[in-house]
Amino acid sequence: MSDLNELLPLMMKGTLVTIQIAVISILLAIVMAGVATALRAAPYRAVRWAGNVYVEVFRGTSLLVQLFWLFFVLPLPPFNVQLTPFTVAIVGLGLHYGAYGSEILRGALRSVPGGQYEAALALNMPAAARLRRIVLPQAMINALPPATNLMIELLKGTSLVSLITLSDLTFRARQLDEATFKTAEVFGLTLLIYFVLAQVIVAVMRVFERRVSSHVAIRRTVPGAAS
Amino acid sequence: MTSLGQLFDVKYALHILPELARAATYTIGITLVGFAIALVLGLVLAIMRRSEFAPLARTTAFFIEFIRSTPLLIQVYVLFYVAPLYGFTMSALTAGTLGIAVHYACYVSEVYRAGLNGVARGQWEASCALSLSPWRTYTGVVLPQAIRPVIPALGNYLVAMFKDTPVLSAITVVELMQQAKNIGSETFRYLEPITMTGIFFLIISVTFASGVRHLERRVRLP
Numbered sequence: 001m002s003d004l005n006e007l008l009p010l011m012m013k014g015t016l017v018t019i020q021i022a023v024i025s026i027l028l029a030i031v032m033a034g035v036a037t038a039l040r041a042a043p044y045r046a047v048r049w050a051g052n053v054y055v056e057v058f059r060g061t062s063l064l065v066q067l068f069w070l071f072f073v074l075p076l077p078p079f080n081v082q083l084t085p086f087t088v089a090i091v092g093l094g095l096h097y098g099a100y101g102s103e104i105l106r107g108a109l110r111s112v113p114g115g116q117y118e119a120a121l122a123l124n125m126p127a128a129a130r131l132r133r134i135v136l137p138q139a140m141i142n143a144l145p146p147a148t149n150l151m152i153e154l155l156k157g158t159s160l161v162s163l164i165t166l167s168d169l170t171f172r173a174r175q176l177d178e179a180t181f182k183t184a185e186v187f188g189l190t191l192l193i194y195f196v197l198a199q200v201i202v203a204v205m206r207v208f209e210r211r212v213s214s215h216v217a218i219r220r221t222v223p224g225a226a227s
Numbered sequence: 228m229t230s231l232g233q234l235f236d237v238k239y240a241l242h243i244l245p246e247l248a249r250a251a252t253y254t255i256g257i258t259l260v261g262f263a264i265a266l267v268l269g270l271v272l273a274i275m276r277r278s279e280f281a282p283l284a285r286t287t288a289f290f291i292e293f294i295r296s297t298p299l300l301i302q303v304y305v306l307f308y309v310a311p312l313y314g315f316t317m318s319a320l321t322a323g324t325l326g327i328a329v330h331y332a333c334y335v336s337e338v339y340r341a342g343l344n345g346v347a348r349g350q351w352e353a354s355c356a357l358s359l360s361p362w363r364t365y366t367g368v369v370l371p372q373a374i375r376p377v378i379p380a381l382g383n384y385l386v387a388m389f390k391d392t393p394v395l396s397a398i399t400v401v402e403l404m405q406q407a408k409n410i411g412s413e414t415f416r417y418l419e420p421i422t423m424t425g426i427f428f429l430i431i432s433v434t435f436a437s438g439v440r441h442l443e444r445r446v447r448l449p
Contacts, residue, residue, distance in 0.1 A: 060433055065404055065424050068407075156298040159299075190301050194297040195296055
């Protein structure tokens, strides 16, 4: 039991860093998903093309390659952009999962029946109100379950930032493993902490899901909701 | 020298291309072997999860959920650093391939589960009425109907798995990313190797994705 008392404080420190990175990158990913979806629905072909390139490039390459690119290549000439590991982690995770999120958002927006757009148009609603009051609330019902899965993917993705020298949970686990040789305990505890964090995400998102679907009482379809 | 030449040294890129290509075939090999294991293991997990023996079904469900919500990196660490303590010593390559295979087996089993749930109840009942053995029921009746509609989803996980192979570089498997990093640290030029790695992943996964779309059209039931 005394082993656990030695391990826990350092692990908790790492867990805090992991939570910090996960929360900020989830927020950035949501923003990027919105921006990319807006770009891909733009009336100009060049803008649509830019949105598509962003999504395809970030979905098509590995997260680790992207993190390494930001971490090793950007500080060198000709870019000379020096970012802290923390910024690299946030930007890398946010951009990567934002691209996936854009696909979810696009699918959810498309699932809103066309008659809803037309009815809002017929009621002479301005575009912003149409989106905010008619389309988005209905799209959210379909977007949230896959978004929950994506957030868990992001949480798991944060473990890769340990490879760019950030002292997150995974980094602490490696460090403690090397210092104490309690390999099984350290990694077992790490797995458990990640599992608990993922369950917290599921629980929080369930609250949001209930809130967005409470106004739409007639039909509640939750496609792709994996347990 | 032109500004483009300073940005991306083409001569140097061509010079390191053979080394990267060799590492790339390694990456593809890990993916194919890993995915083959994942396909079989995933099916076993999916069927175990449907078992009528509740403890087995529940344990399997928890195992799948646990693996799916913890990072691949830690799972690979466990296989590489913890398993030897219990007498399973593996090379980095074996541990890495096994780790990524088990991780994706859990994802794949969810895909199979969706396919199995899609098979009409009457098919099970008919097999029962014909007194087919469980083996014949699965191989002859249920699986052909269950797997066909989920082939595109399986293809997507092949691409996802391929993109996760760089994680194995953390346990010293010299796949594409690790090779690019090694080249970079020898020459202090990271731009070309890492960019080329990115382009390589992009090309392969875009090709795969279009292949999956093609497959989706071909296997679609009329």
